Amino acid sequence: MPEPCYIPSKMLIHCADVMQTDQNATAFGIHAKFESIDRQFVVQPAFEKVYADAAMIKKGYRQSENVEVYKGHGRFTGPRILAAEGFDEELTAETILIAAGTLPWLPDIPSLDQSPYLTFDEPLGLPEQPKPRSVIGGGYIAAQSPHFFGALGTEVNIIHRRGQMGSEEDNDVARRFTKVYQRRHNMILDAQVKRVPAQGEEITVEVTTPDGKRPIPSDALLMAAGRVPNTDILEVAHTSVALNQRGYINTDKYLQASVPGIWARAILWGPTC
Secondary structure (H helix, E strand, O other): OOOOOOOHHHHHHHHHHHHHHHHOHHHHOOOOOOOOOOHHHHHHHHHHHHHHHHHHHHHHHHHOOOOOOOOOOEEEEEOOEEEEOOOOOEEEOOOEEEOOOEEEOOOOOOOHHHOOEEOOOOHHHOOOOOOOEEEEOOOHHHHHHHHHHHHOOOOEEEEOOOOOOOOOOOHHHHHHHHHHHHHHOEEEOOOEEEEOOEEOOEEEEEEEEOOEEEEEEEOEEEEOOOEEEOHHHHOHHHHOOOEOOOOOEOOOOOOEOOOOOEEEOOOOOOOOO
């Protein structure tokens, strides 16, 4: 049999599902006794999977006669011209695929740059389970982390500027999902984050809601407000391809951009905070 394909984040979500099954077992007449959680045992396989996949991809590139890898930051200097950091020569091709992914979007919040926040690229690498933890955002990234940490015993505050989570989803689904999460976590909706000052190891998220101002203390802060494309870093403006208002490359149904010979992997989501 072929080896099953594992997605690291879903491996962790499955562990949270197992924990919740145990917690809800009494509803089925099963009285289970919870003793402890080996957090390192839970998290380590996911990291090992990421590193193993990256190593396998690199090995495949090295063994291919038709692939040449340039390591470094690249940027466009012309319609089909790329400059790679650390290399004197410029690269050009008749066909170019832009699949550079995204990076976390950080809203303009005073004192955020002075606080030890995390993004979804590194939140599971914490040495200890935080209590409590605050998440700013309301999309799928903001939903995954509370499920994992909440199931393992962390009190989670979800801070979202809108009235319900999952604004990119069907409204009935988003409304029902929000109600479910309100039973599991401390959810602060219709909230405007004013400041996130840090004092020692504690971070305070200062928010304003229709009920007034309130401080939310936390041991860890996850910024999950959405993702933005890397098109500005790549300086794709030099290719003259058309971008949408969020900075993503516009493509047709075949993923071809507005400039012939340039293709892009379409990503439709953006900031949700």
